[in-house]
Amino acid sequence: MFTLGIDIGSTACKAVILQDGARVEARAVVPLGTGTSGAGDVLQKVLAVKNRQIEDMERILVTGYGRFTFAGADSQKSELSCHARGVNFLFPSVRTIIDIGGQDIKAMRVNAKGFLENFVMNDKCAAGTGKFLDVMARIINVKVNDLGEIGLKATEEVNISNTCTVFAESEVISKLSAAVRIEDLVAGIHRSVAKRVASLAFRNGIVPEVAMSGGVALNKGVVALLEEEIKRNILVHEDCQLAGALGAAVLAYEELHK
Amino acid sequence: MGEQVGQKPKRELPRSRVLVAEQTAKIYRDAFAAKARGEKVGWSTAIFPQEICETLDIPVLYPENNAASISAKHLGGELIEHAEGAMQYPSRICSYARLNMALADKIQDPAYSKADPLMPSPDFLLLANNSCTQLMKWYECLSRDLGIPIFFIDCLFNYYEEKPAKHKITYIRKQIEKYIWDMEAFSGKKFDWDKFLEVQKRSQINSKLFDEIIRLNMRTPAPMSGFDFFNYMSCLVLARGKESTTVIFEQLKKEVEEHIANNTTTFPSEEKYRVHWEGIACWPNLGHNLKTLKNYNVNAVINGYVTAWNVDYEPGDLDSMASAYASSSTNSLSTNTIMNMRADTIENYNCDGMLCHVNRSCKMMTFHIFVGRHIIEERTGVPCANFDGDQSDERIYSEAQFETRLQGLVEIMQHRKEANHG
Numbered sequence: 001m002f003t004l005g006i007d008i009g010s011t012a013c014k015a016v017i018l019q020d021g022a023r024v025e026a027r028a029v030v031p032l033g034t035g036t037s038g039a040g041d042v043l044q045k046v047l048a049v050k051n052r053q054i055e056d057m058e059r060i061l062v063t064g065y066g067r068f069t070f071a072g073a074d075s076q077k078s079e080l081s082c083h084a085r086g087v088n089f090l091f092p093s094v095r096t097i098i099d100i101g102g103q104d105i106k107a108m109r110v111n112a113k114g115f116l117e118n119f120v121m122n123d124k125c126a127a128g129t130g131k132f133l134d135v136m137a138r139i140i141n142v143k144v145n146d147l148g149e150i151g152l153k154a155t156e157e158v159n160i161s162n163t164c165t166v167f168a169e170s171e172v173i174s175k176l177s178a179a180v181r182i183e184d185l186v187a188g189i190h191r192s193v194a195k196r197v198a199s200l201a202f203r204n205g206i207v208p209e210v211a212m213s214g215g216v217a218l219n220k221g222v223v224a225l226l227e228e229e230i231k232r233n234i235l236v237h238e239d240c241q242l243a244g245a246l247g248a249a250v251l252a253y254e255e256l257h258k
Numbered sequence: 259m260g261e262q263v264g265q266k267p268k269r270e271l272p273r274s275r276v277l278v279a280e281q282t283a284k285i286y287r288d289a290f291a292a293k294a295r296g297e298k299v300g301w302s303t304a305i306f307p308q309e310i311c312e313t314l315d316i317p318v319l320y321p322e323n324n325a326a327s328i329s330a331k332h333l334g335g336e337l338i339e340h341a342e343g344a345m346q347y348p349s350r351i352c353s354y355a356r357l358n359m360a361l362a363d364k365i366q367d368p369a370y371s372k373a374d375p376l377m378p379s380p381d382f383l384l385l386a387n388n389s390c391t392q393l394m395k396w397y398e399c400l401s402r403d404l405g406i407p408i409f410f411i412d413c414l415f416n417y418y419e420e421k422p423a424k425h426k427i428t429y430i431r432k433q434i435e436k437y438i439w440d441m442e443a444f445s446g447k448k449f450d451w452d453k454f455l456e457v458q459k460r461s462q463i464n465s466k467l468f469d470e471i472i473r474l475n476m477r478t479p480a481p482m483s484g485f486d487f488f489n490y491m492s493c494l495v496l497a498r499g500k501e502s503t504t505v506i507f508e509q510l511k512k513e514v515e516e517h518i519a520n521n522t523t524t525f526p527s528e529e530k531y532r533v534h535w536e537g538i539a540c541w542p543n544l545g546h547n548l549k550t551l552k553n554y555n556v557n558a559v560i561n562g563y564v565t566a567w568n569v570d571y572e573p574g575d576l577d578s579m580a581s582a583y584a585s586s587s588t589n590s591l592s593t594n595t596i597m598n599m600r601a602d603t604i605e606n607y608n609c610d611g612m613l614c615h616v617n618r619s620c621k622m623m624t625f626h627i628f629v630g631r632h633i634i635e636e637r638t639g640v641p642c643a644n645f646d647g648d649q650s651d652e653r654i655y656s657e658a659q660f661e662t663r664l665q666g667l668v669e670i671m672q673h674r675k676e677a678n679h680g
């Protein structure tokens with residue numbers, strides 16, 4: 001039996017097909033967010049992996065920012081519960097999840113079964129989010145996916161004092177014109193994200209073990225600095241970006257067996 | 259503190275709501291009429307000893323209440339823009355203050371009619387800083403711009419004790435006494451102490467009645483959608499000492515008791531979850547709040563804001579009155595005291611969670627939440643969720659964010675209920 005979870009985020013769409021609630025059969029990511037062809041594309045892409053048809057899916061559960069607009073969904077759930085279940089699937093021992101998405105930062109505490117216990121999210125501000133990193137990568141003229149590797153080559157960090165995306169943008173521009181090393185600048189940008197995210201995580205209470213989900217978890221520079229800030233190891237699974245979609249597929253399976 | 263707020267009612271308004279609308283309209287009408295006769299009209303902060311002007315028969319209106327009503331009608335945006343633009347006030351100050359200072363400026367033009375309800379320009383100001391200190395600067399600006407006096411009662415906060423200390427009560431009582439003499443001199447009217455006692459008694463009858471009504475919502479399922487109480491707060495702010503408020507509350511009590519007897523409710527869907535709403539309403543977004551709460555079967559059965567106007571004291575005892583005005587606003591209390599009150603309410607009203615409005619304007623009411631949620635979670639075990647908003651500034655609120663936070667909270671509450679029921 002197959003269940004399908006789709007996470008329609010603000011900057012990317014992710015999908016996972018799960019077999020019998022236990023085995024990942026296919027996964028797909030499309031770097032387009034809600035309101036674009038992203039949701040349709042990711043559906044086609046994930047079905048194509050093993051040549052499946054939509055009719056093969058027993059249940060489709062949709063999450064993420066665009067969860068209300070996907071026509072083929074059997075049900076929808078908040079990205080909070082989906083990330084909690086998804087990370088629990090990947091790392092059952094995790095009790096604290098930090099998710100940095102396109103426009104949201106979430107700090108969640110979960111129990112042994114992956115049920116959400118409590119959460120805090122960022123206020124209506126892009127500081128520390130994936131969007132913040134997108135903007136910074138654009139100004140520095142590097143690919144956002146390369147930021148992690150670049151930041152790890154820093155010899156010293158350039159201090160970015162503004163958390164506001166717009167002000168940080170002009171601060172980065174002024175540092176660029178002062179000819180600082182790009183690697184040091186990227187490390188400074190990562191530090192500002194890490195500090196912002198750490199304070200949210202502290203506010204929610206940190207219980208080990210800690211994992212990160214969401215696309216930014218693939219950025220090794222941010223993860224390393226966040227580990228420093230919260231003074232704990234952070235587990236990152238290679239499927240971290242798919243945690244929301246995976247959780248959605250798990251929850252779809254559970255809904256069938258209620 | 260608005261009235262007639264929220265979604266457009268599909269059903270006929272209950273009698274009590276019609277009475278509220280009539281009472282409010284009359285208070286505004288009377289103030290305009292007094293002004294037209296050349297009599298003095300005042301503007302007052304929301305928790306000020308209004309019994310004194312009521313005794314002297316001097317009309318007083320309440321900018322915070324007025325701003326809430328204007329915001330609920332989506333008419334506040336233009337005024338806020340005027341405050342930030344032409345008047346050069348920063349967007350960081352309280353949106354009630356921005357909206358009201360803009361209104362005070364606009365109404366100097368007799369042709370201005372856009373805001374609703376309009377207020378006559380004041381001749382004096384009544385200010386008690388028991389809710390926040392920003393009120394002082396706000397009223398100072400009004401006083402300077404309009405060239406009118408302020409009658410000020412300085413209230414000390416109670417961060418280190420649960421009830422106001424003796425010296426604070428004496429300090430405030432002395433100011434109330436002086437204010438009475440000053441008001442006699444200012445208005446040229448003689449203060450009638452017997453009438454004052456009657457007004458105080460009426461004020462207490464009304465406060466207690468409202469308290470009794472709210473307590474009826476402890477029942478599960480609740481007879482009232484908690485948001486409905488917002489519609490009656492104006493009675494306590496504008497007319498706490500008036501008999502017409504007693505009539506409204508008696509009517510409301512009858513209606514709520516009828517709901518209980520018939521097992522009906524004003525909550526527009528099945529009540530699966532009960533939450534405590536913390537903070538001021540998002541007046542311009544009340545419709546979206548209520549619709550979303552309804553869709554997720556969440557009744558915000560109680561909130562601390564509607565009970566803030568129950569100024570509870572012993573009639574005839576000025577010390578007791580001083581103490582009540584020093585502590586009625588929870589903003590004057592410590593985080594511990596407030597959160598213990600909230601935890602009691604959560605237990606008494608059988609709430610499954612707490613939904614906290616992180617209000618960009620009212621820092622005093624909001625900052626308790628960040629530490630307070632741990633106290634709540636520890637004492638009551640219920641989950642808390644925050645969302646961003648503002649009491650009047652529509653730009654702060656995000657519909658998608660509100661829904662995600664509420665949905666996350668509902669999913670936790672649902673799981674806990676299922677776990678408890680095996």
Ligand code: SF4
Nearest residue numbers: 352389390392619620
């Ligand atoms: S900041 Fe809060 S307490 Fe102060 S006037 Fe504004 S709403 Fe009232």
